[in-house]
Amino acid sequence: MAFYDALLPRRMKKDLTIIPVVRLQGTIMTGGSQFRPALNLASVAGSLDKAFSMKRSPAVAIIVNSPGGSPVQSRLIFKRIRDLAEEKQKRVHIFVEDVAASGGYMIALAGDEIIADPSSIVGSIGVVSASFGFPELLKKIGVERRVYTAGQSKVSLDPFQPEKETDVEHLKSLQRDVHATFIDLVKARRQGKLAADDDTLFNGLFWSGVKGRELGLVDELGDMHGFLKARYGEKMRTRLIAPRRGLFGGRIPASIGSDDFAQTIAASATQGVADALENKAIWGRYGL
Template sequence: MSKLKYAFFGSVLGGGIYSGFTNYEKKMNDNKTPKAVLIRMSGNIAGGKGSKFGGSKPLNLQNYSSSLERAFKTENAVAVILEISSPGGSPAQSSLLHSKLLHLRKKYPSSPPVLAFCTDVCASGGYYLASACDKILVLPSTLIGSVGVVSPSLGFVDLMRKHGIEDRTMTSGKSKVGDHPLAVRNKDAVSQKRAIMDELHKDFIGKVVKARGSKFNHAAAASYQRSVKGESSWNLTSYLLSLITFGVFHSEGGEEDSPLFDGSVYTGGKAVEFGLADEIYEDMEATVKEKFGSEVKVVEVKEKMSMVEMLTNDLGGGFGVGRGLGTEIADGFFEGIKENFEASWGNRP
C-alpha cells in the first residue's frame, strides 16, 4: 500500500473517531432536548483503574467520579440514571461511591432525581451504592440485598502436616499474622476479625438505614423468612410477633437482627414488598419516558479514553471500536468515516 493510501486511511480513521466524539458531545450539550443521563455501573467493586489493554474496569470512585460529576452537571437533565449490576466487593470503595452520590446531591441541590435501575444482581456493595439514590427500581428477576460482610477463609494446616510442610512465618507483632490459613486458628485472632466484620456491618447498616430507613418493612420480611424456613406459616399471630420484634414497637438500634440486614438475598418482587426497592420495571427506557415524558432522550455518559484504550478495549472480542465507546460513539465513528470518505472522494469520477 502506498504512503498516499496509508495517509488517506489514517485521516479517515482519525476523522471517524473525532466525528464520533463530536456527535456524542453534541448530544450531551444539547440544551433543548430533555435528557435522562445514564451511567452503567457493573462488575465487582474494587480498587484500581484496570488494564489499558482491554477488559472491564473495576467499579470504584476513581473510575466513575468524573462520570458522576458530569451527569449531575448536564444541562436540561430530568433524571440521573445508574444502571447497576454488581455483586459487591470492597467495603471501602462501596462507601466512597455511596458518599460521592450523597455529596453530589448536596452540591447540586437543583439536580434531577437519581434513579437506580438494577439488572442482574444488586447485592452487598452494589446495594450500598443503590441505597444512595432517590429510588431503586428492579426487574422481577433481579437478585438484591445481601446487606452483610463476608471474609472467605480456608485452612491448610492438616493438609500441610500430611505432606510434611511446615509454616515458618515470622512476625514482630503477635497480631500481625491474624487468622492465617497456614496456622492453627487462634481464638484471639478470630475474635479480632469478628469485631472488625461486625464494625463494618454496623456501618453498612447505618448508612442504608439513614438513606432508606422509613421504607423498610422488617416485620413482613421476618414473617416471610420464618415461613420459608418452615418455622410457621403466615398468620396474624406470626405477623404481630414480627411487628413486636421488628415493627412499630422496635426500639432504636438492633437493626442487625433484621432479616433485611442478615445477608439474605431477595428477588425483585420481594424486595419491593419489604422496602429494599421501590418499584418493578420491565424496560428502562420505556419507564423513563413514562415518568418524565415521551420526548426525553436517554443519553449515556462516556469516560474519556486514550487512543490506545479505544483501539484495545475489549481486545478479546477483536480490533475496532470497543464496547467502552458505546453504541452512540460507534455510530458516530462510522458516520465520520462516511463523511470523510465522501469529502475526499465523493466528487471524483
C-alpha cells in the same frame, strides 16, 4: 438516538429532556484487570462528574449491576453520588439490572428512587470474609512454615498456621462494625419505607425485585426507559456517559520491547484466568 438528536436544530433541542445515564457494573474492588474490570471510585468518578455537570438535565440515571465487594469503595461511590446530587440539585434514579447485592445495594441506596426488574436480585445486607487453611497440607508434603514478626498479632489468620479463636473473634468484631455502618445507611436512606424487622432485613439474605419491593428495599418495578418516559414525557432522551478506555483497559508504554510485550500478554492471560474464575464465583453466589 443521540446521533439523530445531534442533527436536530437548536430550537428543537430545547424541547428535549436529556437524562444522562451512568452504568456501574462489576465487582467492587481496587485494582482490577481487563478480564475483571474493577468498579471503584477511581474508575467511575469521571463519568459521575460529567453526568451531574449537564446543567439542563433534571436528573441522573444510574444503572447498577454488581454482586458487591469492597465496603469502603462501595461507600465512597455512594457518597460521591450523594455529594454531586446535593451540589448540582439533581434527582438520582437507580436502576437495578441483574443484581444489586451487598456493596452493590449500598451504591443503590444513593438513589432517590430504586427501580428494579421483577427478577433482579437485591439485598444481601451483611459482611463476609473467606479464606482457606493449609497447615495440614504443609505437614503432609514436609514443608515447615517460618514466620518472624515484631508484634504477636502480625500473622493473625495466617492460612498456613492453625486457626486461633482470638483471631477469629477479632475478625468478627470488625465485621460487626462494618455491618452496623451498612445497617445505619439502609435505615437512613430507606427511612419510612422498610416493611420488615431488622432480623429479616439485615441477616445477609437476598431477594428478587418483587420481594425487595415488598420489604421496602425497592421503590418500583420496571425498566429504565419506561420509567423515565413516564416521568419526563415522550420528549425525554437518554445519553450514556461512558469512561474512556484503551486496548486492554489501558495503554501499553511506547518503549516496551517485543519480548517484554509477549511476557506481559502471557502474564496478563494467566492472571486473567484466575480473575475470571474468581469473578464467576462471586456472581455465581446469586445464580448468575
